Amino acid sequence: MLLEVRDLHVEFHTREGVAKAVNGVNYSVAEGETLAVLGESGSGKSVTAQAVMGILDMPPGKIGGGEILFKGRDLLKMKKDERRKIRGQEMAMIFQDALSSLNPVLSVGEQLGEMFVVHRGMSHKDAKLKAVELMDRVRIPAAKERVGNYPHQFSGGMRQRIMIAMAMALEPSLIIADEPTTALDVTVQAQVMDLLAELQRELNMGLILITHDLGVVADVADKIAVMYAGRIVESAPVHEIYRAPAHPYTKGLLRSIPRLDQKGRELYAIKGLPPNLLHIPPGCAFNPRCPMAQEICRGEVPPLFEVAEHRESACYFWKETLDAR
Amino acid sequence: MHADHSGREEAREEGEKARAPLATSRAGSAAAGGEPILEVRDLVKHYPLTQGIVIKKQIGTVKAVDGVSFDLAAGETLGIVGESGCGKSTVAKMLVHLEQPTAGAIKYKGEDITRLSGRALKAVRRNIQMVFQDPYTSLNPRMTVGDIIGEPYEIHPEVAPKGERRRKVQDLLDVVGLNPEYINRYPHQFSGGQRQRIGIARGLALNPEIIVADEPVSALDVSVQAQVVNLLDRLQAEFGLAYVFIAHDLSIVRHISDRVGVMYLGRIVEIGSDEQIYEHPTHPYTQALLSAVPVPDPAAREHRERIILHGDVPSPANPPSGCRFRTRCWKAQERCELEVPLLAVPAVFRLTESPAGHDSACHFAEEKQVVPPEGLLEMPGETAGETETEAEGGPSQDVDGENGPAPSGSTRAG
């Protein structure tokens, strides 16, 4: 297994109290596999990724426990510079907002080339050639002419391609993409998603795709982990989760999005609000919003039940949820 | 659902009356079934690009909106979709008089409101209100919820006497599904969805006829989006509101709209009823846009043809000549470069009864079904057994028996 996150806990110390952002997350990604982590804001999906990357702001963040095994070694037990070497070379990250993730005073070529100068000890001249090659690879037209341009001279879609180029530069074995297409228009979104999927196949990388968009995930993911209030509530291969969700939250989400091929009728809406991480409801965190909630849901946090092979659901009533479709 | 809104009972009935005929009307240009309450004609907004600090020199023009026309009937919802930079938000701002158009007319009940000012403008503003995109910047953090929703009454004191305002504000909170006791709280004590409800309550305060909603749910979490969309639906039925609903999310627009206009680089490229646009699009841009929408169903991968556009939207400071979409269009020919296509029913469809016969600004308009017909894709929570077999037919097969497909063959002379 390329990456295994085991029982990860992350909390934030705010002035109002301790916010439990991640409460025992387990997931794994193999080489060449795409895992989609799905959740709303505050579900802990980004925080988990930041913990894996080692870019969590500490303080206020604090890793409360767990292991992050990358190629069998626990990242949390590594020395700082050892970890820094892995970051960038072995794993890379793509952010939502490419404009603020790129340095505005350096040309795109310099930023791409820097990776090779720093990590591969190339000369600046060779690094520039490499930069052009990378830009070609992510299909930026006229790469040779544009290598000296600055980030603001590119459109949003092109900037996101540059971010992808930068992440791919050293051919890492794991890429974490945090809402990589959320800021883009639909037509550009499709281009960027396709590019990402293609490069991932080519380089046989593991890809963790963090998103709130059920649609984006459907086209590229192999398996999906749905997060709610810092826990994984359901994980499954992509086909099955859409066909037959085994957790009421996933089911509610799927039903609440309007469909392109359907008109009218009242949308199904999950009642209430995502929980406040300072006061996560006892038992199953989803119970106040859940149509199936019973006494047992308010008592104990449900464990992950095995629904089928490679399928888990953290719902006492997963069977009923599956059947009642 | 909520307490008494008997005072608004009348408005609701009116709204439903106005809404009913629209569902069946042939929506293209002017909506049948009554006078439109809003007519937009050749609306243009150009922003000068300037250089220099004290003495400004114009070095160019950003053509944000360049000739947009549409009608809005009472009680209907017109969706406007397009990618960022297409000018849809500028149109919204001009409708509520936050931007002054460079040219063109916006007629409210027959009267051009673009040049109004002072008292007359204030009177019109009462009837056209706006809901903003960002629930975090659209509420003044220094004011309580009561002050925010009550402000319309302070600006228009004739709407509600002082003594009644507090009760009215509480009623509004109730109507949008918030606890009326929250009246003394501040915006930062609410979540995004709740804040958007407050913004909607403010928009409703003056009893407007038209609400212009600029991406009202795109900043919200998925599970909260549905709540707000349902709220907007309910309010429309309850108060007979007409919506101009601006969004980049085509699924939500389809859900809420009676008619839809697709914008590209400052112009409407295709406009028609919801069915016409989504099931019988004839403009290549609309087709590409629809095919790019990710559908939350991995099974759809095999059933959908994806049109992936190349390149980016050109700059509105220097739009392409002729058809503005031609630089990204796979059908583009010389004619597209020379001749601006008009927004009208394309000649091939003019004599047919087909739903493909709606306004489309393309020289080579042709129907292409990119969204699988309803029921082909599976929905969680619905019977899934039979869809398996049905899906094998593929999207090309016509399922919509009533109207029939309208390929080029149907242009026989009449």
Place this chain on the structure above:
Amino acid sequence: MDLALEEGTTLERTPGGPEGTGPAEKPHSLWSDAWRDLRRNPVFLISSLVILFLVIISIWPSLIADQDPLNCNLGKAQEGSQPGHPFGFDGQGCDVYTRTVYGARNSVTVGVCATLGVTLLGGVLGGLAGFFGGWWDSVLSRITDVFFGIPVVLGGLVFLSVVVSSTVWPVIGFIVLLGWPQVARIARGSVITAKQNDYVQAARALGASNTRMMLRHVAPNAVAPVIVVATIALGTYISLEATLSFLGVGLKPPAVSWGIDISAASQYIRNAPHMLLWPAGALAVTVLAFIMLGDAVRDALDPKLR
């Protein structure tokens, strides 16, 4: 990085409880939040205690000093500490303790009045420029640029040397004249930021007048940075007054000022360092107190923390 922030802020956004099920909490505005923060901040507590003390003794100096600062006895010049005269005597034989206490009044007066003047003038001019924009904004921006080019001390030497008055008003006038562009620039910037918020647009869409938008929506959201700058500036104005008085163009005898006393004492620094120590110490503590207060206020009002 910003993602961590985003997640972080989400936590704070969520209110006490969904749809009324949460505990009934008292409504609190951003100002009362800021006040709550300030009350817990030791920097604020210490600096405001010092400032309170300064204000009290500048209004009623006789509370702690029962002598007359102008009643001097040349015979005792430069003498050190003795009973009834804890800080000793200065070069003219005046009581250093009494003069240090009385000096506070002029320093505080100059600081407070100059700050008020600068804030009002700069705030109004800058705020209007930011709100309305256009040619007035361009002209104002150029004017502020010109003022930034004037060296303050040199300007003071030229401007104030022609004035013959022992009151504080010429000094205050001078500081206001040179100080307002700084505040105008801040006010302009924060008004422009506040103006772009959708709630201002929303008010406009409702038909609100310019005055209403300015007073109700823009001003309350734009004052925080101005308040912060003004508080910090207050300290620097006090030290500017002392500097000008030291150079002989600020306050002039018989006015009592720390600057004058420091200037006079600097000649005797070897024989009688106590003459310099006390007024200089008082000045340093005062300036520090105001700057610390400004810092504390900024921390409390910083929108990034809310």
